[in-house]
Amino acid sequence: MTVAREGYKSARQKFKPVKIGLRPEHPLDVVQMDHTRADIIVVQEHTGVTLGRPWITLCLDVCTRMVLGFTIGFDPPSATVVxxxxTQAVLPKGQWIGNHxxxxxxxxxxxxxxxxxxxxxxxxxxxLRRGCEEHGIRIAFRPRGSPHFGxxxxxxxxxxxxxxxxxxxxTFxxxxxxxxxxxxxxAILTLEALRRHIALEILGPxxxxxxxxxxxxxxxxxxSSFPDGVSPRLPFDPARFTIDFLPYEMRTVRRDGLHLFGQVYYDxxxxxxxxxxxSRLRVKYDPRDxxxxxxxxxxxxYAKIPYADLGTPPISLWEHRQSTKIKGKAGRASINHDAITYATKEQERLLNEAIRQERSRSGRRMPPSQARPTRDDTPAKIPEVDETTAWKTEFLS
Known part of the structure; x- marks a missing residue:
């Protein structure tokens, strides 16, 4: 009856027996990751313009239920977000906590x-697969149709x-x-304020x-799983681990530096x-900064290359794209279509007038009443002279 009324998925979730799911014995044996759209709307920091609902990606240790890491942004789920x-889940969080x-x-x-x-x-x-293989992380996927595994x-x-x-x-x-x-x-919270609020919610309650x-x-x-003197397994080079998973673009080193996303970088x-x-080199970047x-x-x-203008404030890739989009809309809104139409028609009129004047000067395709007389270059015909009228000519042959 439930299948007929609500569909197979609903019936399966209500009546299908559930087998025992993941039961790891030690921390970091199994780590889960997933995304969700936040039930809240955020605004832009300086203008207060509504930006919408951001995405949240969470990473959880199944054994201890500790949150290992999370990211918040407007980029939809992607390999970069993962x-x-x-990266945040694996590395120590001391610097991140201090920055926030x-x-x-x-x-x-x-x-x-x-x-x-x-x-x-x-x-x-x-x-992602190549990076995980390099650092000894195995990727396991849930069985299809088994949501209880997540x-x-x-x-x-x-x-x-x-x-x-x-x-x-x-948005509830x-x-x-x-x-x-x-x-x-x-809506009054900015993306950074929401990020800090969620961090406090996780690390506190x-x-x-x-x-x-x-x-x-x-x-x-x-x-209790990591007593004093015992620490989890870390990458051999934590800084290199972060860079290994970052996205990249191919760029040429110019005389004034590197150009990427409308910014110039120099060192x-x-x-x-x-x-x-x-020649083009690989330039990796952190979309968050x-x-x-x-x-x-x-x-x-890898060489760390900062902004050429050190006074430029940090910005995320999403904020950069959003700013570019807003500027584009503002530019299109400032277009005076009437002025452009008038100027185009006037230019066309001036061009047609110049063509008519040139044709008038050359006499091409002009009405008979306006056509200028032309010189007849055909040779003049010499009249015949007979003996009776020969005496009338001025010069006798």
Whole structure:
């Protein structure tokens, strides 16, 4: 009856027996990653213009339920987003916490043994697979039609979204629940403010409250697994690990530096790379912060290249694209179509007038009444002279 009324998927979720899912014994044995659209609208920092609902990507340790990393942005799920989230999950978070002015512990880090995901295309990318193989991470996909295998991270996302419903600008979980609440008018949080709010929610209540499946808090479960003197497995070169997963563009080193996304980057290391052959080098970038790029040198090392103008504020790739789009709309809105139409017609009239004057001077295709007389170049015919009239000529032959 449920299949007939609601479909097979609904009936399966209600009645199909569920087998035991993932049961890792140690932290970092299995790490899950997934995406969701945030139930809140954010605004631009300087203008207050509504930007929409950002995407959130979460990375969760199944054994301890600790959040290893997360990213927030407007770029839809992609291999780049997955790589950036995995990079934050693996590396220590001390610098990240300091940059966001948060005074809470976030000890979770380390290389996972298995990255467990659904079958979305961003998890099948060649770059992600190659990077994971290089660092000893195995990618495992959920069985198709078995959503309970990803239930751990889906419950976490549901918990975070419900807590966002108390913030101004929330869209709630559905249109029915939203009712007539004016989400766009009430929106006041910027993307950075939302990022910090979610970090505080994770590092505060979520990590320190008792988890129903563990009987203790996720932070306590993690700490008991790594006593003093024991630390998770880390990449041999953490800085290189970050760069290995970054996207890149091929660029030529010009005399004034590197050009990427409308910005110019310069460092003295580029002086020896300027060649007349215009050879192209790989330039890697972090979409979250375009203030610095990483140039792959012929030796295989990377050089950190900052903005040529050090006073330029950092900006994300999404913010750059959004700014370009807004400028394009403003430019199109400033077009005076009437003035352009008048000028075009006047230019056409002037050109036609010049053509008519030229034809008038040359006498081509002019009406008979306006045509100028032309010289007859045919030789004049000499009249015949007979003997009776010969005496009338002035010169007798």
């Amino acid at each position: 790589a950036l989230t995995l 002015d948060i005074s809470l512990m976030w000890p979770a880090h380390g290389l996972p043994r298995v990255l467990h995901t659904d079958n979305a295309k961003e998890f099948h990318s060649r770059a 239930g751990h991270i889906e419950r976490l996302m549901g918990t975070l979204m419900r807590r966002l419903h108390a913030l101004p600008g929330t 979980s559905s249109v029915a629940q939203r009712g007539d609440y004016p989400s766009e008018k009430r 979520y990590h320190n409250e008792v988890h129903s499946a563990l009987g203790i808090s996720p932070l306590a479960a993690w700490s 003295t290391v580029l002086n020896s790379l300027i060649t007349p052959e215009k 375009l203030s610095t790029v990483f140039l792959e040198l012929p030796s295989g090392d």
